[in-house]
Amino acid sequence: MTDGRAHTRQSVDWWLIGTYLVLVVIGWINIFAATHSSEPGSLLNFEYRAGKQFVWILTSLGLAATILYLIPPRLWEAACIPFYVFVLGLLVLVIFVSSDVKGSHSWFDLGPVRFQPAEISKISTSLLLSYVVSQQNFRITRLKDFLTAAFVIGLPMLVIVAESETGSALVYTGFILVLYRTGLSGWWLGAIGLIILLFISTLTLSPYWSVFILVSFLLPCSIVMGPPSRRRFRILAGGGFVLLMGLLPFLLEALCSLINARMDGLSTRVWVPAADEDYNYFWSFLLKVNPLYLFLGLCFAALPWLGWRAYKYRDRFLAISLVVFIAGVILVFSTDYLFENVLQPHQRGRIEVLLGMREDPAGMGYNVNQSKIAIGSGGLLGKGFLQGTQTTFGFVPEQATDFIFCTVGEEWGFAGCLLVIGLYIFLIARLMIDAESCRDKFTRTYGYCVAACIFMHLFINVGMTVGLMPVIGIPLPLLSYGGSSLWAFTILLFIFLSLYRDEKKYF
């Protein structure tokens, strides 16, 4: 008995629990700093948010202990299907009974307490995904299994989008990293990255450069992956083509400005003789040539030949590349439609501000601008606890919840940011290492799910406060004010700790 107990203590990962505690306390201190001017009182005044957060922390610790010591670890695996269905029901229900909070319908209002089922849904989805993946004959490369996994992730995602909580839904894309770990082809990650890149480049640069990016991604890949015969020739030809297309717009522009200068010279003259009209007509035809169509024309002219080649050499990668190219071109041309018609105005606005398409420091860009000012004014060591003028005087909105990282940045400087991000990275890396060491596939997959969730929240939230990501209202795990978020992450994390301890006990 004593033996078992000692074993138990050893196999609990105290490093993870320690990091968790440090982060929670950092969050509590910064919530106090962010709110102390409008909500005077001590850290423990329960009227105000800092005091309330203390209560949330205590209850979270209670929850953590319960999960770790009272609930049998194997229950999670056994109950994951009903749990998933139950949470899904809550997600749907909340659309109909919730009050409207800033345009989204995702909060249950239970008197003094509000909670967001989307938070719990991360847990249930992680559990079911781990369950599905850990089935004996599950092979992600098999279409049926892949679709099952995608269904488990996609269903709650869709419902959350319907709640107008697109930000929370975005977190679910992190599960694709988990699928990658279980054997999903890396090309999927590449494809998703490419889609995002094409979307952004079409909005900010031009369709021409999007197609250019597409070609300069696909061409080298298919050359490398293709049959080795005459590879050097193909590298030279492909490289030459990419280089030429990269220069094409500039060449055309130079030509056009030459023509324009000449035509300007004519039009400022007193009158233009008839002979010049023909001259103008000829050259103005050249001015109308759109480099994009020239480029696409060349590409599509080469398609049948490449298709024949793919058939002849049984070059599957080339065939897929061609399909991806056509799909990519369609995406490029429908980006404007998607952007204008599928996204909601406020989301469009946030993306426009992020991509620098719109300068609007007083309106849409206000939050980000104020947040950058607060963080940027922190310097190396920060202004000190409670000394931040921006966070104290309320220039940053939502500073205790979504923008809590601003307070860290302003009052603790780069040193504080380094510490906090370092702690998160340690937490995530430690989770991955622990998961990797598990022989049980359910526990391992679940560990990766937790790591992916925390990572997505961290990257999106901090990215938002420093202007790397559009404004997406999701909390910073463990730091942001709010019980429902803190509870959810506590449960998420401690289920893994419980499973992990269990695994170490039996193996």
Added chain:
Amino acid sequence: MSADGRHIRLMIGLGVAAVLLLAKIFSLQMLDDRYKEDADRNSTIYETIYPTRGVIYDRNGEILVGNKVAYDILVNPREVQAFDTVALAAVLDVTPEFIRGRLQEYAKRRSSIGSQGVTMLRMLPAETYMRFDEVKYRFPGFRGQVRGIRYYPVNAGGNLLGYVSEVDQDYIKRHPGEYRSGDYAGMTGIEAAREADLRGEKGYHIYLRNSRNQIEQPYKEGSEDKEAVPGKDITTTIDAVLQQYGQELMQNKVGSVVAIEPSSGEILALVSSPGIDVEQLADIGKHYAEIAQNPYKPMYNRAVQASYPPGSVFKLVNGLIGLEEGVLRPEMMYPCSHGYHFGAGHKLGCHGHKSPLNMEESIMMSCNAYYCYVLKNIIDNRKYGSVAEGLDAWHEYVESFGFGRKLGSDFPAELSGGIPTSRTYNRAYGRGRWNSTTVISLSIGQGEILATPMHLANLCATIANRGHYYIPHIIKASEGVEIEERFRQRQYTLVDTLHFPKVVKGMWRAVNSGPGMGGTAWIAHVDSLDICGKTGTAQNPRGADNSVFICFAPMNDPKIAIAAYVENGGFGAQYAAPIASLMVEKYLKGQIRRTELEERMKKADLMARVKRD
């Protein structure tokens, strides 16, 4: 277990993401100082101290544009509390609906209104403002602001002075870092050209504010405050009396008068008619639409922007070129039988006068045929290989007088007109398929020649100076205001100064030969002034001929050179010559003795003749 090292790749991805975030944070916190300044700006409040704008004087020290005080009412919607709308409306002389409407509008765009507030009413009279000042404590969120506005003691030079108005977003963008919303700037004319001198430098007082945007105390006891620097005064070369008189003479006519002091190139008057009244300038916002919709385009400064055929005054240039080229000698006689006959039955017509005549007489009587011979001799000269080379040589001479290019005055928006070259005709007719008769109308200032009234005044000043000119300019050097060195340098034409007196003699005879002698400009004669002039009658394809006249006086010590161009005014002697000579009389004698002529000119209304666009 760890299939093909995928966890390693994920770990590397995690590291890359962490580095990305930290790099961005590092650049915000350690590399970019902008955010620290912004943070200070957030917690301090700058009260702007506006400088007084520089005064614009005429050449005799008369104020053309001064400053007076006006009062604006500002609102900060965030500070407005419940108040008695009707009472405020009564105090401010507006309707309660106006105030309600404005506040509703501000509420809608509240996020874009800064802590300084937004201007609700502009330019209130002092009495109204005083009334408001007494009761303003009842209306939190509303405050008054004193601001200097422009005022114009004399109605002279609306077009060249230009107007001042509040800068818009576009203007702020085009002058990065110089203006802020609510600032005023010169938009046209001298106000725009000398904006940098006139505007002065804004100052500021800094206050600390707390989280609720209330001002607490001066920042560092005001040690960082900066006082405003008033704008520099500008002295123009304009003679206010002459300018005003020119405007009166040109009223109800379309055209332009430009007067230059030949010995300095200083512009004494620059009239563009119809023009903008200074009353409209003072409150441009109210009158802008009206001005912009006026079919006669009062904003269009004809003196430097309208390109006209110069007509017969251009004969002077051709005569001078002929003399320089040696193909014309003053005593040469040419016949004129009601015009110049060339080719098979072609004729360039002329009016009845004695024939044959010499050069002086040709200027005095403005003979067309004479200059057809002159031009033909210039460009068909055997020393040039071809007509094309001859024409290009002619073009080079003409350009040296300032024609066909911008003169480079300090006045904005000057245009260049146009003088044809051999290329012009090669394009129109084909290389070698035209000759001197094709271009014969150039001899009398018609055809493809276009010049602005400023060009013509400059030609007149060049002749008055017997062969050189100074670049016309409108700003005089004064204390603290320098003018560019080029305005002080003589510009010589390609024609030797020796030849000019011969032309001057003809111009003197055109004005001073007495009635009945055939001088085309006898109407411009003023006793003892020795006015030298040349009339022009330029064809206008859209109606009656344009009336043109250039003159300078006195002959031997020219004080003023002037060009008048009256659209659809008929012969040069009908309108342009009387108007120009009256202005000379006014400038040199101070009073007008030809009152009957003056009356007739002021009353003449040619607007009905002018075809509008």
